[in-house]
Structures are given as C-alpha cells and as structure tokens.
Amino acid sequence: MGFEYLTNVPLEQAKREYLALVKKNGFAAKTERIPVQQAFGRRTATAIYACISAPHYAASAMDGIAVNAKDSFGATETTPITLTEAQFTVVDTGDPIPEGRDAVIMVEELVSNEDDTITIHDAATPWQHIRQIGEDICAGEMILASGMDVTPVAIGAMIAGGVLEIEVIKKPVIGIIPTGDEIVPPCANPKPGDILEFNSSIFSAMVTGWGAEAVTYPIVPDQFDRIKTMVERACNECDLVILNAGSSAGREDFSAGVIREIGQVLYHGIAMKPGKPAILGCRGATPILGVPGYPVSGIIVIEELLRPLVEHCLWIGSNEVPCADAVLTRSIVSGFKYQEFVRVRMGYVNDQLMASPLSRGSGVVSSFMKADGILEIAQGTEGYEAGSSVRVRLLTTEEKLRNTLVVIGSHDPLLDELAEMIHRDNSNIYMSSAHVGSMGGIMAIRRGEAHVAGCHLLDTGTGEYNLSFIKKYFPKGGVRLIRCVGRQQGLMLQKGNPLKIQCFADLTKEGVRYVNRQKGSGTRILMDYLCGKNGIDTRGLYGYDREELTHTSVAAQIASTSADAGMGIYSAAQNYGLDFLPVCVEEYDLIIPDTAFETAMVQQMLATLKSEAFQQKIRSMGGYTIDCPGEMIEVQ
C-alpha cells in the first residue's frame, strides 16, 4: 500500500463533519415494533396514544348497591326512602355499574328489609362511589411522547390503555472486525508472538452499555482482499462497522485502502492522543471506523468518534457527561498539535478531589482499569501545572470516589488482598492502590494525595525502619504510623538456582543477569545499602539499570528466565515458584495522615487489619511475620 501521510484534523471538526457526512448518506435511527412488555429501557419512536380508557368501564369503588341517584333524592334521616328490588343492584368493589344506575351507596348505610327492599336515609349524589371511565387514562390521550425512555410504570400505563405493541428505536447493530496475522482468539496458553484478541470484547461491552448490539466477526489475517470481503459483509449485516487495527500508516496496514476502495475515507489521522491513526470512513449510509490496535487508543477512539454516531441512531441528545473539578497532583506536559486524553486516578482526600495522571502508554490496558477519570487537554495548550484545578470527565461515580481509600506507596501483594477484604467487610468501601515506592508514598501523603502510604524505609544509620523518615519528612507531625507486617526480603533466583548464587558477591559473577526495582522504592534503597555494605560496585552488576515497579514483576522476569536474580519479598518468589535466598526481615508499615485517620474508610481498614481472617490470609501467603497489625507505633 505504501506509506500514506496522515491528516491531523482537530477532533471536534472531525466529529462534526463525520456525523454530517453519514447523515447526508442516509445514516439514521431505525425503528421496530415490539410487545410492550419487552420495551423496558427502550426508547419510543412514535408518540403512544391510549386505545382504551382506564378504567375501561364505570366500576363500583365500594361494596354496596348501585342505584339511579334520582331514586334516592329526598331521602333524609327523618324521611327515609325504600328502594324496591328493581331499583338497585348489589355490587362489590370493582364490579361494573349496571346500565341505568349512576351512583353507589355503601353497604354500611343500608337497612335491609324482610321483603327484600332496602331503606336509605340519605340521598345519593350522581356518580358517588364510582370510578369513572378514564379516571386514570382516557382513550386517545397521549401516554408517551416519541423519543422517551420506557419506564416500568409506562409499561403499566400502556397496557392499562390497551396498547400491546409499540414502535421503538431499533438497537443499532455494530459489527466488529479484528484483523492481524499475529492476533489469536482468547486462550490460556498463547505461544510467544501470539497476541490475544481482546479488543473486540472490550468494544463489544462498551457499545452494549450504550444500548447498541455488537456482532464480532472472526479474526481476518493481514490480506487486502480478505479484509475487503469481511468489511463488505459487515456493511451488509450491520448499521456501523469497526475495523480494528491496521489503521496506522505502516506496511501491512490495509484498512484505509480497503475503505477507500469500497466507500470513502473522510479523514485518516485525527489530532488526538491516543488515537491519532483513526480512520473515519463509510460505505454509503454505513459508517466504517478504522480503530488503532492498541487497546487504550481503541477505547478513546470508539468513545470519541463512534459514540456520537450510536447516540444519533438511538435518538440520544447530547447528554451532559458527568464531570468534576479536581486538583492535579503532578504536572502534565502535552503536545501543542493534538488534543490529549490523559487517564487519571482520583480520590477524595481531606474533602478535596485529587487527580493523579496514570501511565500514558497506550498498550497498557491495566492502567485504564485503574482510571477513575479522563482529563482532556485541548489542542493548542501545553498541559497543566501540578496543583492546578482541572475539570475531569468521570469514569466512576462521585459517591464511589468519596468511599475509596487511596493507598499510594510501596508495593506489596498483601495490599490487593487487603482491598479485597475491606470491600468484603463493607461493600460500600473501595480501596485503590498505586505503586510508586516508599519514598513516593511519603511524597503523596505530603501532597495530600493519599489516605495511606505503605512504607519500608531502612535508616542505614540506626538500623530502624520508617521512624526517622517520618521525623524527617513530617517534622511538624500530622501523620501516624500503623504497624502492618514484617516481611522477608531476599534474593529471588531461578528455580533450582542453576547459577549457584549463595551470597551477594555471587551477583557479580560472569553471566548473572540482575533485575532491579525502581529508584525510590524501599527495596532499591535496601539493595543499594546491602551492595555498599558487601563492597559491591553496582555498576558492575549486569542489568542493575533494568527497573521494575513491583516485586511481582521482578519475579515475573526471573521466572521467564530473562533475568537470574532480583531483590524482593518471599511471597512474590513463592507465587512464581522461584528459589529464594533470605536476606532480612523488614518492617512494612502504613503512614496515615491525622486528617484521614477518623474516616470510616481508614477505620474499616484498621478493623480489617486486626481481623483474624486477614492474619490468616497473610500467613497463607508465606514470608510474613505478624505482630499486632493495625496498632499504632509511637513516633516520638
């Protein structure tokens, strides 16, 4: 196909022109007729009028007799009137009023006589105690306008009005075509080089959530003709088509060429990041959206460019997107030439909503899972300073954010288990954790970003953990230190220890590949300290600059045989079946600002820490010592 230059059209312009183009081509909502009982959550396509009145007959509202009110006129306590059998009909509540009767007298007001006549002592008003026809709904009355959501009560009202079928907006069918030679269907044991196809599952769930229907086609290899055939088929079967991957301008990227051959391409390349290589195309009235292969890019492109089309199909007006103002915890620099979508993790700390930018790598689907919001940086601006107030589009509810315990600091797998247990103990409370190392945690607490920081910092002068750092970084106090666990640090080694590493000095042996933790992490500080103590020049350790962010990822590298040794905790080594050379037991504690201490979230965390269930879980993970978790440590 050769290399094509991409356009760099502003996103808003692209959205506007794309919708206008497909509308001009006839892209519009379709309708269908369905039984009213199946209409919950659907949207009416026409106004709905009652076919019958409700009640559809005049009904007695009481147990008693139905009479002609005129026959009762003049009855009083002193001049009672006696009605003959021909003048009344006995009725129960809900019974139809017989022809010729126009009032009901309650059974309590009747005197029955032996000759089957009835005496009354009060005149009846015409239509008393009768539920009149149409009291609830009149035939011909509009029950629902068009373009309205069908609620449970509306279903009841329609049935009461004799409406059994209604015309609703049809759910648009969205065809999703995954392409790529290296793409394979989801499986548990992929071969090296295989890329698991999960984009279609993400996209499918997204569009289902918007009220559309998704159809996923089989994976198509990178061949122009086969892609073309599949896109044509999808255009025939669906209302919109997503062509996934192959949207950039590389060698095997056929998408734009295919769309151009069977229809037209409005733009290839949008001034947005991630998502730049998106293709806005169509075949007649059927939009075909070329979506980049990286999941995060794909999600943003679908949200920004497909959703407006789906909403047009569903007669959904431009809803206000839930947004909130938050304080940005770190500066973000953004390119001038594009509109950027930055995922942020959010939390209410000290009654202030904070937003912390997450990894901007577009291949990292797990970072999107951790995102609570999206910060849009407009094209033509350079980003935001730390501490500035920014408007963030929420991916979760404010209520959930208010109930989320924000934990930032040193990584330990027990934090995930703690989160699990806290939420089990109190389903209204959530916990989110970010792994930035012990020093990062201290800084997050200082900046007011977190409720809790996990910390295991060795004071190499005193051999004490954490205390001297608290004194140094919080000289005026304001935080508490809570005991969590003692944990076994050591060297994680390949199973069976093939390189026979018995001590620190062995790490310098020829052929030993080390994998390290990032600077600022407690484990890195420990490793630097131990190397110094053992007289090892770390510049001589192969791979010492290879940094991983968690114990688990260090273990994963060793397990994959791409490294031979790394410092980390026993539970991570055990999880990957690695050999483990114990080095020391360190104190892993939690720093909590005074302002957060009394919150229900922190109190729940402390209760969970102290629970037998938590301690049992920790013991089962191995490599931890437990000594009164949840207790406060005296700082001064």
Place this chain on the structure above:
Amino acid sequence: MGFEYLTNVPLEQAKREYLALVKKNGFAAKTERIPVQQAFGRRTATAIYACISAPHYAASAMDGIAVNAKDSFGATETTPITLTEAQFTVVDTGDPIPEGRDAVIMVEELVSNEDDTITIHDAATPWQHIRQIGEDICAGEMILASGMDVTPVAIGAMIAGGVLEIEVIKKPVIGIIPTGDEIVPPCANPKPGDILEFNSSIFSAMVTGWGAEAVTYPIVPDQFDRIKTMVERACNECDLVILNAGSSAGREDFSAGVIREIGQVLYHGIAMKPGKPAILGCRGATPILGVPGYPVSGIIVIEELLRPLVEHCLWIGSNEVPCADAVLTRSIVSGFKYQEFVRVRMGYVNDQLMASPLSRGSGVVSSFMKADGILEIAQGTEGYEAGSSVRVRLLTTEEKLRNTLVVIGSHDPLLDELAEMIHRDNSNIYMSSAHVGSMGGIMAIRRGEAHVAGCHLLDTGTGEYNLSFIKKYFPKGGVRLIRCVGRQQGLMLQKGNPLKIQCFADLTKEGVRYVNRQKGSGTRILMDYLCGKNGIDTRGLYGYDREELTHTSVAAQIASTSADAGMGIYSAAQNYGLDFLPVCVEEYDLIIPDTAFETAMVQQMLATLKSEAFQQKIRSMGGYTIDCPGEMIEVQ
C-alpha cells in the same frame, strides 16, 4: 379465612427484621461461572487473578535487530562495532525476542554492510526497546477484587491475563404470581368487569432494572389451594416470590393464609401508605412478599421491601439514593400513624427546584408516570406546609429536571402534541404538563411553580380573553402573554344527538345528564356564564356537580353513554366521534413569566409554536384557528 387484624409495624423495623429473618434462614447470594466475554455488568464473586502475564513474552517494541547488549558495549560514533550474522536477529514490532538476546536496536540506527554484517555506533542498554513480560499484568496479580462490577476494560484485562471464565454473582430469579378472579391478561378489548393484569409487567421491569431476572406465572384465581400450589412451585423455582394482590384482609384475600400454611408470616401490615397491607413472609430461605393489588401501592412495597433483599442477593451495598431539596408548592397533611410516600411532580423554575404533590390515589398508574420524585413523610409527623423545603427522592435525573419545561394550567390536547414536537426538535428538552384549569395556571405562575400556563379566561364584562386577568393577578407585570390558538368551544353530545339538544335550554330537559368541568377551569367559567346569560339555573342541570379535569375525560364520559352533554373543545369531541354544537371561539393563550422567557426551553417552545409542522398538526386536529402562534400579545 375470616377477617384478620393487620399489624402496623414501622417500615424501618419491618425491613430490618425481614432481612435478618431470611438471612438466618439461609437467604444469600448465589454464584455462577460464566465466560468472561459475557460478564459485562456482572459482579465478581471471587477475586480474579491473572493466569498469565501480559505481554506473555518479551516482545520487540520497534522494527530493528535483537542483540545481546554486551556485544554492543563500547560502540560509539568514533569506535563503531560490527556485528556478525550470528550476533543479531532481525525483528519487527511485536516479534518475540529470541533466546539469548536482550536488547533491540532500531532499524534507523543500523548500517548494513555488503557482507551481511551490521555496524552500530552506539551501545545498547540491556532491555532497551523491549516490552517486558508482565509490563501490563503479571501472572498471579489480582485483576479484580470480589464484589466488583465487571467493566469493558476489565474484560480486556482478564483476557490479557489468560482468564477465560469467572465466578460472578448469579442474578436472583424473582417469581411473580398474579392472582384474582377478575384479572385478565393484557388485551385490547377487555369486557366490563375485567381488570387488565399489568402489575406483573411493571414489577418485572423494575426488578430487571435492579439486575435480577423475572419469571411471571399464569394468573391464579382466588382459590386457596390453587394459590398455594403456585406459590410452592414458585418457591421451588425462584429465589424470591412476589404474590400479587390478595394481601389485604378482605373476604377473598388468601395470601397471608397460604404463606402461613407453607412457611411463615413475619408481619401482615406495615405502617406505610400506600402499601399498608403488605405481607412479609418466607418459606425457609425463600422470601415471599405479599403485595397489594393497586399498582401504586405495589410499586412502593416492592421498592421498599423487595429491593433490599434483591440488593443483598447481588452484594449491592446501601447505595445513596439520589435526592434533592425542593420547595413544596402545596401543603400536605399526612397521618400520624404511618410513613407516607407522596409522589411529586418537579421542575426547576427560576433556578429553584419545586415539588408539587400529585394525586395520592393508589389505583392511578398514570399519576406515577408523571412523578419526578417521591417525598417521604416520616411516621409520627403530620406533613409539610406549603413553601417549606423538603428532601425528595428523585425518580429522574437533575439534568432532565433542569431541562424540563413546566406547563401548568388549562388543559388542551395540543399541549401533548406540543411536548412531542419540542422534544423532537430538541431532544435535550422535555415538557411536563399538569391540568389544573386556567385559574390554577395563573396561581401556579404566581407561586413560581411553572414556566408556562395555558389560559382561556373570558372577561364577561368586556368579552375579552385573558388580558384583564393578567392585569388583575399580575398588577406589577412580570409576565408575558403569548398567542397560542383560537379554539372552538361547544356542547359535546352523544353521536347522532339522540336527545335532540339544539340549544342551552335543551340541557334542562328531563333525562338529559350533564357532565361538567371542575371549578376554576376556563371552560367551567364559560359554562357558568353562558347558563346565566341563557337564564338557566344550573342547580336544575342533572350532573352539573359531576366534575372532570380535562376535555378528553368529559368526552370519554359522553362516549361511554354515562352522560349526554358537556362543554368542551371540538378536537376532544372529534377524537371520540361525538356530535358537537359550536358555541364560541375562544382565545387559548400562554402566560410566561419574564424570568423564564429567555430560557432555552421557552425559546424552543416559541420556535416550535411558530413552526409549520406544529401549525399543520393543529389544523389536522380540527376545531382550532391559527393566527400567529408564538407572537407576543401587548398587555398594556
């Protein structure tokens, strides 16, 4: 069964004890294993851990060559290194890194030689340009805790982590049993006395909306043994059972007896209104809720008493219910002995949220459709004064309320058509209308409850419409009068005019039954005036006290032959195929406060009024004259 005394237990106590009882009996969430692709919107029952890392192999992040970084050490611009074929492997982006290689050098930095060797001018850092195993997700890492909602992105992360099936909370199955001899399945032509069974459709949609599954059983007649058999079957097949109607203490009300025979009844009778006769029962771990037959009572009972059980089954914590503070427009008096749930219509007028109580009749399903919120009046309190600030549970979104045009005043079917057209013209704008007569509309505007009031008030002194009323009720100005339509008022008569009514005097003839509009409505004022002018004593008109709230309902009574004549507009008569004796053409105008005039909603209404489509619709309805609708009428 005899008459049983009902209990009057406070609602909160009943809820608490009911949940405790069924939990003690073993009522709890169930779980099921499903493919991860089907898990969108479900809730995890266990924590989910990654089975494989993502990426699951070390992959090249660039096109170039994979090398052993050591072979490149020392290469600089001045001392290049040449790699032999054995020392490198050509890789594309995404390719696995071959055994023994640990760095990638980008194609742009390579100099290819004729002997198939490659020269480099810079040393490679170990692991440069390689996406490491687990960069996104590490095997063994927790992807989702238990009790979490599965999002689209989470599905992607699970598939990337090699997770193909997960354990989720099973949707509880709710069996709905409609009972009653008079109940019939929905149909378009019910016989007098038949009651259409629509409660099960309402309940079914409600519980579906909460995440449960509904099963509706066939209608069971009022026979103890047949009800018992069906309840036992439902208990065997479902997790919760709703037994509809037969919950009060009347003659044919078997519900409590049936539940008592097969299980137990905790309470029969709750201190709530509507909903008092609810029955809280169970058979072992299966709750059986006896629900009153009136739809509004049923909805409240299900919301208050069933929903907490369903949420327990779904591991849903006690969510904050969306509420808002509003100003009450009219006083509400409530009984001391029960907690009352009053439906209110709401609107933002002049930036103030207003709540107007709706009909409290529990049989009127259409009033629930009009409700935007529920006002709870606690047991032991007597209600609220007009003008007080009340906390209302919202049934709609604040956004929708902010975009809803509130029209209160005289009824005309064209208002429904106007609402339909405004929403079609601008799908973000809604209109709600209440029919309280022309004088009621003026009062609503004065109280700041409405944006618009429909009005057709004849000044019998001047023969002019509306103007003198505006001057009288808004002496300081502050409102505008907008021309809407001229409309034909007249006497609606039975088809073919069997009683030969030719003039007003004929209404006094023996056997003529009149049906009237409510006091304060413009039509009633007109009728009173015309009777006076024609020398008719209205006390002599049979049925003059029989009041209906709309033209349509007056027409419905005449069409049902329960009345012979009534004053109303031509379009209502035409809709029911009635004869019509024209009396006069009146001016139906709209009053709009200055404060609302510039809002987008009012401006949209004016634009729609002026549109050709609206005028065409009005002409097709018949009985209207059109003269510049949407234009302002000079008041002074």
